[in-house]
Amino acid sequence: MTLADLALIMFNGMSWAAATFLVAAGLTLIFGILHILNFAHGGFFMIGAYIAFTLMQLLGGGAVPLWLYMVVALASGMAVAALGVAADFAIFRRLRDVEDAYVLIATYALLLVCDGAVKLIWGLNFMSVPTPAELGGALFLGDMIMPEFAIFVIVCGILTFIGLDVLMERTSFGKLIRAVAMDSWMATLLGINVGRLRMVTVVTAFGLAGLAGGLLAANQSLSPSLAGVFLLQAFGVIIVGGMGSIRGAAIAAVMLGMIESFGTVFVPDYPGIFFFIALAAVLLIRPQGLMGKAQVA
Numbered sequence: 077m078t079l080a081d082l083a084l085i086m087f088n089g090m091s092w093a094a095a096t097f098l099v100a101a102g103l104t105l106i107f108g109i110l111h112i113l114n115f116a117h118g119g120f121f122m123i124g125a126y127i128a129f130t131l132m133q134l135l136g137g138g139a140v141p142l143w144l145y146m147v148v149a150l151a152s153g154m155a156v157a158a159l160g161v162a163a164d165f166a167i168f169r170r171l172r173d174v175e176d177a178y179v180l181i182a183t184y185a186l187l188l189v190c191d192g193a194v195k196l197i198w199g200l201n202f203m204s205v206p207t208p209a210e211l212g213g214a215l216f217l218g219d220m221i222m223p224e225f226a227i228f229v230i231v232c233g234i235l236t237f238i239g240l241d242v243l244m245e246r247t248s249f250g251k252l253i254r255a256v257a258m259d260s261w262m263a264t265l266l267g268i269n270v271g272r273l274r275m276v277t278v279v280t281a282f283g284l285a286g287l288a289g290g291l292l293a294a295n296q297s298l299s300p301s302l303a304g305v306f307l308l309q310a311f312g313v314i315i316v317g318g319m320g321s322i323r324g325a326a327i328a329a330v331m332l333g334m335i336e337s338f339g340t341v342f343v344p345d346y347p348g349i350f351f352f353i354a355l356a357a358v359l360l361i362r363p364q365g366l367m368g369k370a371q372v373a
Contacts, residue, residue, distance in 0.1 A: 078219070080218055080219040080220045083217075083220050084220050084221070084222075085337050085338055085341055086334065086337070087220070087222055087226070088226075088337045088340075089330070089333040089334040089335075089336065089337030089338070090230050090330065090333060091226040091229055091230055091333075092332075092333040092336055092337060093233065093329040093330045093332070093333030093334075094229050094230040094231075094232065094233025094234065094329070094333075095229050095233065095292055095295065096306070096309045096310060096313055096329050096332070096333065097233045097236065097237060097313065097325060097326055097329040098229075098232060098233050098236055098284075098287075098288040098291060098292065099117075099118070099121050099285070099288045099292075099306045099307075099309070099310045100309075100310035100311075100313040100314055100325050100329065101236055101237075101240055101284050101288070101322070101325065102117060102280070102281035102282065102283070102284030102285045102288070103117045103281070103285075103310050103311070103314055104313075104314050104317070104319075104320060104321065104322055104325045105240070105277060105280060105281045105284065105322070106277060106278060106281035107314065107319055107320050108257055108319070108320025108321070108322075109253055109256060109257045109273075109274065109277040109320075110168065110172065110274060110277060110278070111257075111320075112168065112171060112179055112183070113176075113179065113180060113183065113311075114183050114281070115180065115183040115184040115186070115187045115307070116163075116183045116184075116186035116187040116189075116190060117281070117285055117307060117310065118187065118302075118303035118304060118306055118307025118310065119186065119187040119189075119190025119191060119194075119303045119307075120156050120159065120160075120190060120282055120285040120286060120289075121285040121286070121288055121289045121302075121303065121306055121307075122190065122191075122194060122289060122298075122300070122302045122303040123156055123159070123190055123193070123194065123286065123289065124152040124153065124155070124156045124285060124286030124287065124288065124289025124290050124293075125152070125205075125289035125290065125292065125293040125296065125298055125302060126194055126197070126198050126203075126289075126298060127151070127152040127155050127156070127286065127289070127290070128148050128149060128151075128152040128205060128289060128290040128293040129198075129203055129204075129205050129293060129298055130198075131148045131151060131152070132148060132205050132206070132293075135148075137206075138206055139206040139207060139208060139209045139212065140206075140208060140209065141208065141209055141210065142208040142209070142210045142211060142228075144208075145208040145294070148290055149287055149290030149291045149293075150287065150290070151290070152286045152287065152289055152290030152293075153283045153284070153286040153287030153290060154283065154286070155286060156282050156283060156285055156286025156287075156289070157279045157280070157282050157283030157286060159282060159286075160278050160279040160280075160281065160282025160283065161275070161278075161279055163186065163278065163282065164274075164275050164278040164279065167182060167183075167186060168274075168278050169271070169274070169275075170182075171183075172274070187303065187307075190303065191300055191303065194300050195300050198298075200299070200300065201299075202297045202298065202299050203297075203298040203299075204294075204296075204297060204298065205293040205294045205298070206294060207225050207294045208225075208228075208294065210224070211224040211225040211228050211294075212224070212225075215227065225294060225295060229291070229292065229295065232291050233329075236284075237322070237326045240322050241322055241323065244322055252268060252273060253273060253277065255268065256268065256270050256273050256274065257320070309332075309351075312328075312332060312351060312355050313325050313328045313329045313332060314328070314365075315328075315355060315358070315359070315365060316328035316331065316332060316354070316355060316358045316365055316366060317329070317365050317366055317367060318364060318365030318366055318367040319364075319365060321365070321366075321367040323367055324365055324366050324367030327366055327367065328365070328366060331354070331366075332351055332354060332355075335350045335351065335354045336348070336350060336351050338350075339351070
């Protein structure tokens with residue numbers, strides 16, 4: 077194996093990591109604050125991608141400039157965030173004091189609703205979104221070929237991580253969110269509007285799902301099965317990283333991305349098997365995840 081081959085494998089791993097983190101970011105946020113494993117997250121990611129497809133069709137259906145593609149992705153995020161407001165009023169605020177089993181059933185049912193809505197509105201046929209005009213080529217670094225859209229995805233993943241990390245660790249709003257996550261009862265006594273913060277968290281998480289769908293739409297074949305593929309990867313990332321940890325999710329995404337990329341090259345007959353092996357190994361060795369806190373009985 078040459079150095080160029082090794083660099084390409086690592087580049088592919090980073091591309092996988094960035095795409096998966098974009099999807100997992102909102103899922104990590106909503107679990108960290110509300111302690112809800114939102115199975116419907118993948119469904120709203122899928123809806124975001126389909127909304128981006130519809131907007132692109134309204135713009136003519138061809139390749140658009142990068143700035144307009146970003147506007148479409150942001151519009152998709154805002155549309156899904158609006159759905160998050162409805163979901164919070166109808167479902168999530170009702171799940172805050174119920175057992176985990178009911179939460180899983182409710183969010184899985186919401187995923188089925190998303191799946192049915194996509195089939196009803198957009199049908200069962202595969203659809204695609206064209207790559208932005210500026211990102212249709214590739215960069216050459218010696219013998220290494222790097223698709224420009226993959227570089228774009230990596231940059232978006234890094235910027236999303238930085239934005240969330242600064243929000244949660246460096247701002248007063250992030251400190252309020254972490255206070256509610258640690259002890260909502262005490263936060264209420266201190267005068268914090270816990271209900272409003274929880275709603276903002278849900279809306280932000282849904283918006284991140286829609287934004288991820290819009291950003292990654294050109295990298296996928298759109299079909300009703302899209303939700304399940306990314307949902308599995310996103311859950312793997314937050315489990316390995318530690319439930320509710322943004323930094324843990326980012327580290328886990330890179331680690332799993334590299335494992336997936338090297339595994340695909342060296343064991344091509346069993347794609348994805350090393351992802352599950354790594355997931356099982358972490359659960360056995362460190363069940364709370366890389367940056368999660370162990371539960372004390």
